[in-house]
Amino acid sequence: MSLIEAPSFKRDLDAPKLNRTQPILTMHGISHRFGDVRALQDVDVTVYAGEVLGIVGESGSGKSTLLRMMNLEEKPDQGDYRLAIPGATANLFALDRFARRMLRARHIGIVYQNPHLGLLMRNSSSGNVAERLLISGERRFSALRSRGRQALDASEFPTERMDAPPIELSGGMQQRVQLAKAIALEPALLLLDEPTTGLDVSVQALVLDTLKRLQRERAITMVLVSHDLGVIRTMADRVMVMRKGRVVEEGLADQIFQDPQHPYTQSLVHAKL
Amino acid sequence: MKKLSQLTLPSQLMSYGFLDPSAKRELRRKLLKAIAIPGCQIPYASREVPMARGWGTGGLQVTLTLLNSSSVVKVIDQGADDGVNAASIRRFLAKVSGARETTDTCKATIIQSRHRVPEEIMREDQILVLQVPEPEPLRPVEHHISAARQMHADANYARLWLILYEQMVRTGRIMQATEYPSLVNGRYVMSPSPIPRWDVPKLHMARHLTLLSAGREKRLYAVPPFTRVEPLAFSDVPYRVEDHAHLTCSRSGLKGFFMNEIPKDDGGSHFELSDSGFCEKTLRRAAGEDVSIGATWYRNGVMS
Amino acid sequence: MSDPVLEVENLAKHFDIHHLQQRVFAFSGVGFRLFPGQFLLLRGSNGVGKSTLLRTLYRSYVPKGGHIWFDAAEGRIDLATAADVDVAALRRRDIGFVTQFLIARPRVAAEELVAEPLRLAGWPKAQALDEAHRWLDEFGVKRELWRAYPTTFSGGEQQKINLARALVLPQRLLLLDEPTASLDAGARRALIRRLGALKLQGVAMIGVFHHKEDIAELIDMELTLTVKEMADVAE
Numbered sequence: 001m002s003l004i005e006a007p008s009f010k011r012d013l014d015a016p017k018l019n020r021t022q023p024i025l026t027m028h029g030i031s032h033r034f035g036d037v038r039a040l041q042d043v044d045v046t047v048y049a050g051e052v053l054g055i056v057g058e059s060g061s062g063k064s065t066l067l068r069m070m071n072l073e074e075k076p077d078q079g080d081y082r083l084a085i086p087g088a089t090a091n092l093f094a095l096d097r098f099a100r101r102m103l104r105a106r107h108i109g110i111v112y113q114n115p116h117l118g119l120l121m122r123n124s125s126s127g128n129v130a131e132r133l134l135i136s137g138e139r140r141f142s143a144l145r146s147r148g149r150q151a152l153d154a155s156e157f158p159t160e161r162m163d164a165p166p167i168e169l170s171g172g173m174q175q176r177v178q179l180a181k182a183i184a185l186e187p188a189l190l191l192l193d194e195p196t197t198g199l200d201v202s203v204q205a206l207v208l209d210t211l212k213r214l215q216r217e218r219a220i221t222m223v224l225v226s227h228d229l230g231v232i233r234t235m236a237d238r239v240m241v242m243r244k245g246r247v248v249e250e251g252l253a254d255q256i257f258q259d260p261q262h263p264y265t266q267s268l269v270h271a272k273l
Numbered sequence: 274m275k276k277l278s279q280l281t282l283p284s285q286l287m288s289y290g291f292l293d294p295s296a297k298r299e300l301r302r303k304l305l306k307a308i309a310i311p312g313c314q315i316p317y318a319s320r321e322v323p324m325a326r327g328w329g330t331g332g333l334q335v336t337l338t339l340l341n342s343s344s345v346v347k348v349i350d351q352g353a354d355d356g357v358n359a360a361s362i363r364r365f366l367a368k369v370s371g372a373r374e375t376t377d378t379c380k381a382t383i384i385q386s387r388h389r390v391p392e393e394i395m396r397e398d399q400i401l402v403l404q405v406p407e408p409e410p411l412r413p414v415e416h417h418i419s420a421a422r423q424m425h426a427d428a429n430y431a432r433l434w435l436i437l438y439e440q441m442v443r444t445g446r447i448m449q450a451t452e453y454p455s456l457v458n459g460r461y462v463m464s465p466s467p468i469p470r471w472d473v474p475k476l477h478m479a480r481h482l483t484l485l486s487a488g489r490e491k492r493l494y495a496v497p498p499f500t501r502v503e504p505l506a507f508s509d510v511p512y513r514v515e516d517h518a519h520l521t522c523s524r525s526g527l528k529g530f531f532m533n534e535i536p537k538d539d540g541g542s543h544f545e546l547s548d549s550g551f552c553e554k555t556l557r558r559a560a561g562e563d564v565s566i567g568a569t570w571y572r573n574g575v576m577s
Numbered sequence: 578m579s580d581p582v583l584e585v586e587n588l589a590k591h592f593d594i595h596h597l598q599q600r601v602f603a604f605s606g607v608g609f610r611l612f613p614g615q616f617l618l619l620r621g622s623n624g625v626g627k628s629t630l631l632r633t634l635y636r637s638y639v640p641k642g643g644h645i646w647f648d649a650a651e652g653r654i655d656l657a658t659a660a661d662v663d664v665a666a667l668r669r670r671d672i673g674f675v676t677q678f679l680i681a682r683p684r685v686a687a688e689e690l691v692a693e694p695l696r697l698a699g700w701p702k703a704q705a706l707d708e709a710h711r712w713l714d715e716f717g718v719k720r721e722l723w724r725a726y727p728t729t730f731s732g733g734e735q736q737k738i739n740l741a742r743a744l745v746l747p748q749r750l751l752l753l754d755e756p757t758a759s760l761d762a763g764a765r766r767a768l769i770r771r772l773g774a775l776k777l778q779g780v781a782m783i784g785v786f787h788h789k790e791d792i793a794e795l796i797d798m799e800l801t802l803t804v805k806e807m808a809d810v811a812e
Binding site: 097098101120123124126127130131134135139140141142143144163 | 426427429431432434435438439441442443507508509510
């Protein structure tokens with residue numbers, strides 16, 4: 001007999017809210033299978049303007065799959081995805097490939113753990129940023145230079161090295177190039193997939209600091225996926241804990257770390273602290 | 274007993290125009306499709322012709338399909354009518370179709386060309402067939418053919434612009450010499466075959482039909498008459514053709530056309546018109562012959 | 578009289594420790610009303626749950642029963658059940674929490690840390706920095722430290738910056754968890770002056786203080802927590 005019971009978690013989407021809070025991103029009822037594996041089961045996500053939502057969970061929890069879906073790289077078997085951006089009123093998963101690509105290019109930025117996924121390693125760093133601007137239709141060379149320089153500068157990349165190819169740069173610098181590329185078009189949503197995993201601790205702190213600064217100065221809405229609770233704790237306003245394709249707990253970051261409710265969250269937090 | 278020849282149809286050594294009728298039918302269909310979707314690469318079943326792949330088999334098949342006995346063919350190789358390759362193809366075309374041969378751009382009805390567009394303005398009743406080694410402009414940035422097709426479908430040409438960006442960053446100017454990627458009819462980017470930058474503007478809103486065909490890669494595409502062909506260029510870095518406007522042809526004395534550089538023994542060089550047919554006509558007129566020379570696309574080195 | 582800023586009804590808190598299959602009781606049946614400008618002192622012996630109550634009110638801890646009615650501009654909202662995003666919004670705007678610990682961030686200067694709440698509230702940069710300087714000065718942080726990164730400061734200096742940051746904006750409700758610990762006498766006086774001024778501006782406060790005599794003149798009410806049960810509110 002158990003003295004206490006494990007809480008079941010399901011977001012109450014109709015909970016009363018202050019009328020000024022509007023979600024940027026709403027995902028509802030996302031379910032997906034890879035063969036026999038249930039990668040995601042009935043996941044709901046809401047991200048509000050200007051906040052950082054952290055998603056934690058071990059490998060295989062479905063957090064990266066969810067992020068790929070937010071980036072419209074993948075479609076779930078079921079579910080609804082909406083972004084509060086001009087002209088996008090329908091379920092984004094129902095859009096055709098071209099519309100999804102344009103939407104992704106214009107309104108969603110992403111930083112991958114592996115810079116090879118996000119960067120052309122042999123093009124110049126500024127060229128990597130310029131590619132984003134070119135997709136949006138920028139055709140002035142001088143503007144490509146200046147806007148590229150601005151984005152790199154905002155990512156605290158040393159602009160005197162802006163024409164060096166990423167392959168010649170350190171891991172931390174490569175992440176800054178990815179970040180510059182991601183924010184070049186001032187996206188409505190910035191997705192971060194383990195952005196500092198694999199970096200030295202000191203470099204990691206600097207990259208996180210840059211992200212914090214950007215968040216503070218530009219109020220960019222971010223979704224941060226990491227298995228590193230320290231990273232989540234530094235960055236996130238709210239935290240979503242995932243396990244085996246389900247959301248087991250969601251709450252304010254300080255609440256998740258100071259008073260975790262779910263047994264899994266408790267073990268996760270205690271293992272790390 | 275009947276003879277064998279009485280039982281069979283009269284035999285021929287080969288089909289008219291060399292290609293078998295079904296091959297020509299397929300090519301005509303694909304040509305129509307290419308004309309209907311300007312700049313879009315249309316795959317076709319490239320046949321064997323008595324020439325090695327990569328020597329202009331694509332252009333040859335298109336020309337063979339279009340030929341009839343009233344055609345007048347001109348074949349140029351790097352601007353010259355008298356190269357071995359050009360001469361052999363021209364003779365072959367005449368032999369299998371009964372078409373007449375010419376080196377005069379104005380008199381030809383079909384011009385098959387490798388790497389040049391003639392200097393004299395072509396007319397509505399003329400067809401330019403360009404031999405293409407590599408039809409895919411996206412090849413340098415995307416070697417997966419399926420991915421490249423998707424990029425064409427999405428009109429996703431940012432990576433091509435990026436090539437130009439990188440050239441500007443590294444050298445301060447556009448280094449792309451030939452196969453300059455060009456947007457056709459505002460939709461598809463094509464590789465205009467290895468013609469120099471000098472020749473690309475000639476395709477823009479031209480009166481003639483241009484057909485481009487790659488035999489080895491088995492794809493063809495077209496620029497119909499009066500169709501926009503815009504070389505990719507940054508709005509603040511204008512498209513520039515080769516700096517040949519001030520060069521003078523040492524044979525004809527003409528100035529303001531695309532030249533070949535001929536090295537001299539003393540280490541210097543002199544220049545000759547690349548378009549040999551045009552040069553020939555100029556020389557003959559200077560010698561007093563009654564030769565009609567057409568209007569040219571460039572006048573005093575400036576595109577008119 | 579105006580509406581209470583905070584109306585706590587029957588608030589309960591316990592912790593479930595799943596791997597031990599154990600429930601740790603904190604408090605239950607806590608209730609009080611707090612009006613603008615009122616100061617409530619939490620009393621009780623060590624470990625009785627004073628800080629726990631403050632954190633539960635701030636929603637760092639999840640309430641297990643009862644209501645925390647907060648009088649927001651949009652109407653009364655129950656912090657015990659409000660959506661996370663709303664709690665976050667109210668924290669930015671209306672509810673402050675002062676602890677003895679500074680969350681210093683690498684490469685963020687002291688003045689920026691203090692100016693940040695103002696910037697978030699929409700102040701222009703120059704004005705926000707001026708205001709930040711005023712409060713750093715008030716709390717006795719030396720001018721040459723304003724541009725430095727507080728990560729390397731001593732505990733006392735960090736605490737001053739922490740207080741300046743927490744008190745720079747008058748909020749509607751201030752939760753104070755032993756803010757005077759590790760402060761020197763000058764900074765302590767500055768803190769009490771500031772709290773007095775905020776009280777006059779109508780800021781309601783709930784505090785845990787080690788030395789009651791420091792803030793004797795501010796106290797309107799006391800709430801004594803006892804083990805297992807809460808006590809009455811003494812006015």
